[in-house]
Amino acid sequence: MDNISSLYLSKFGFLEKHVDLTSYTGFRTKSYASAMFIPSGVEGLCFLIRNKSDFECITTIGAGYNLLIRDGGIKGLTMSLGNNFGKISFRRSENFTDIDVGASVKSCEFASECQKQGLSGAEFLSVIPGTIGGALYMNAGCFGAEISQIVLNVHLVTDEGKTYTISADDIKYGYRSSSIPSDWIIVGATFRCTSSSIESVSHTVKKLREKKLSTQPTCGLSCGSVFKNPTRHCAWKIIDELGFRGASLGGAKVSEKHSNFLVNTGKAKASDIEQLGEKIRKEAASRLGIHLEWEIQRLGEF
Ligand SMILES: Cc1cc2nc3c(=O)[nH]c(=O)nc-3n(C[C@H](O)[C@H](O)[C@H](O)COP(=O)(O)OP(=O)(O)OC[C@H]3O[C@@H](n4cnc5c(N)ncnc54)[C@H](O)[C@@H]3O)c2cc1C
Structure with missing residues (x-):
C-alpha cells in the first residue's frame, strides 16, 4: 500500500x-x-x-x-466502485434498445430509466436492492426473471489489471451464481431490452412491487433471502417446519414476515447472524436430511 x-x-x-x-x-x-x-x-x-x-x-x-x-x-x-461507474446510456434500434450500464448503478435506478423509456425486460430489477455489479455476480432475479436473461456483454477488469469484455453466452449462470471469477471486477455491462410502452412497463413494475411488499420485509436490517431454495423445496417452508420463525440468537432474529430472512434487531454482531444461520442449517440436515446452502456471501475474518 x-x-x-x-x-x-x-x-x-x-x-x-x-x-x-x-x-x-x-x-x-x-x-x-x-x-x-x-x-x-x-x-x-x-x-x-x-x-x-x-x-x-x-x-x-x-x-x-x-x-x-x-x-x-x-x-x-x-x-x-463508489459512484464513479454510474453512467447509463441507451442505443436505440426499432424493436430493441441496447443499454450500457456502469457497475455501480443501482439496479432499481436502471429499471427506472428503462421504465421512463418504455423498455421492457428489466422490470424485476426495480425490486432488487443493490448495484448492477452485485446483481451480475449473483445472477440476481425474482418472480421467474434473472439478470442473465437480459445481459449481452459484461465488462471486467481481470486480476492482472487488464480490461476484458466477455459475452454473456460465455458466462455460466446458475441459480444466484455466475462463473465470473471472484477476483475479477465487473465495471459495467451491456443489456438488451425490448420496445414496449411506459404504461405497460409501469403496470408490471407496480404488480411486482405489490407482490414483493406483501411477502417480504422491505424495511429493517437484512440482506434478503439467506439460503437458496434447495431443489424441489422452499427454504422458508423448511425453516418454518423446523420452528425457527421468530427465533433469535444475540441480536439476530428470523423474520416473522419471511422466515428465510435473518434480521439485525439493532445490536447484532455478524457472528450472531452467522451462528443463527448455521443452527438452522444443522437442524435442516439432521432432522430433515436437507442441505441448505447460504445465498448470502460471507466475507472476512472471524
Ligand atoms: C430486502 C431485500 C430483498 C432482496 N431481494 C432479492 C431478490 O428478490 N432477488 C435477488 O436475487 N436478490 C435479492 N436480494 C439480495 C441482493 O439485493 C442482491 O443479491 C443484489 O444483487 C446484491 O447487489 P449488491 O450491489 O448489494 O452486491 P453485494 O452484496 O455488495 O455483493 C454481492 C456479491 O457480488 C460481488 N460483487 C459486488 N459488486 C461486484 C463487482 N462490481 N464486481 C465483481 N463482484 C462484485 C461481491 O463480492 C459479493 O460476492 C435482496 C436483498 C434485500 C436486502
Whole structure:
C-alpha cells in the first residue's frame, strides 16, 4: 500500500485505511476494512491492481445487500466502485434498445430509466436492492426473471489489471451464481431490452412491487433471502417446519414476515447472524436430511 504515492492516488482514486464498514452492508453489523480503494475510473482500477504488491487479495463489494462481513473485518484491500461507474446510456434500434450500464448503478435506478423509456425486460430489477455489479455476480432475479436473461456483454477488469469484455453466452449462470471469477471486477455491462410502452412497463413494475411488499420485509436490517431454495423445496417452508420463525440468537432474529430472512434487531454482531444461520442449517440436515446452502456471501475474518 505504501508504495503507491498520494500523487497517483489523487489521479487514480481514493485510498483509505481502517474503514468502518457498518454502512456498507444491509445488515449494518460493525466491522472494518484494513484498506479501501475507490477508483476514479477503469484506468485507476487497472493501475491499482497492477501496483498492488502489498496486498494479498482484493475483495470487491457493491451495495452490500447480499453480504455478511464477519466481525474481524476484511484484510487486504476492499474495492468499492463508489459512484464513479454510474453512467447509463441507451442505443436505440426499432424493436430493441441496447443499454450500457456502469457497475455501480443501482439496479432499481436502471429499471427506472428503462421504465421512463418504455423498455421492457428489466422490470424485476426495480425490486432488487443493490448495484448492477452485485446483481451480475449473483445472477440476481425474482418472480421467474434473472439478470442473465437480459445481459449481452459484461465488462471486467481481470486480476492482472487488464480490461476484458466477455459475452454473456460465455458466462455460466446458475441459480444466484455466475462463473465470473471472484477476483475479477465487473465495471459495467451491456443489456438488451425490448420496445414496449411506459404504461405497460409501469403496470408490471407496480404488480411486482405489490407482490414483493406483501411477502417480504422491505424495511429493517437484512440482506434478503439467506439460503437458496434447495431443489424441489422452499427454504422458508423448511425453516418454518423446523420452528425457527421468530427465533433469535444475540441480536439476530428470523423474520416473522419471511422466515428465510435473518434480521439485525439493532445490536447484532455478524457472528450472531452467522451462528443463527448455521443452527438452522444443522437442524435442516439432521432432522430433515436437507442441505441448505447460504445465498448470502460471507466475507472476512472471524
Ligand atoms: C430486502 C431485500 C430483498 C432482496 N431481494 C432479492 C431478490 O428478490 N432477488 C435477488 O436475487 N436478490 C435479492 N436480494 C439480495 C441482493 O439485493 C442482491 O443479491 C443484489 O444483487 C446484491 O447487489 P449488491 O450491489 O448489494 O452486491 P453485494 O452484496 O455488495 O455483493 C454481492 C456479491 O457480488 C460481488 N460483487 C459486488 N459488486 C461486484 C463487482 N462490481 N464486481 C465483481 N463482484 C462484485 C461481491 O463480492 C459479493 O460476492 C435482496 C436483498 C434485500 C436486502
